[in-house]
Amino acid sequence: MRYWLMKSEPEEFSIQQLQRRGREPWNGVRNYQARNFLRDDMQIGDGVLFYHSNCPIPGIVGIAEIVSEALPDPSQFDRQSDYFDAKSAPDAPRWLLREVGFKRVLRRTISLDELKQHADALGDFALLRRGNRLSILPVSAPQWQYILQLENHLGAKT
DNA sequence: GCCAACGTTGGC
């Protein structure tokens, strides 16, 4: 079992929407490194930290789970979609998705700012690397444990 | 295969 962090802009798709829908095809990933995680490294049952990006308080807001095998992302073949890719052929789909299942909303947001304050304890964490832009990134088991235990702390004051 | 130009991400 592995762990991941997946970013979503809450204006596009929020943890509350995932809660309402139960599960959701995580489409629109158009980065090869992230695609390779989806295709090669994820397994059904893997844990997901749901992260809100591009919003007033970026941070981890919930827990989800990988609930499907890697599937072709239909949006790559949809000319109306922002994610349309003319270079992807239906018999060799370039982009994949996984369905993600809702687990729970965190009792409080664990903000990026707070995570930075724990950078030493977290060790090498892709989210905190300078200039990081990956929308799907791996989380180690110790990092997963550490981050979830932060949920029980009082929020860092800012 | 190099690399400049361009586009995107995402924090601030």
Next chain:
DNA sequence: GCCAACGTTGGC
């Protein structure tokens, strides 16, 4: 809205 960082594209 700005802009640093970084991925992709395409001319050569």
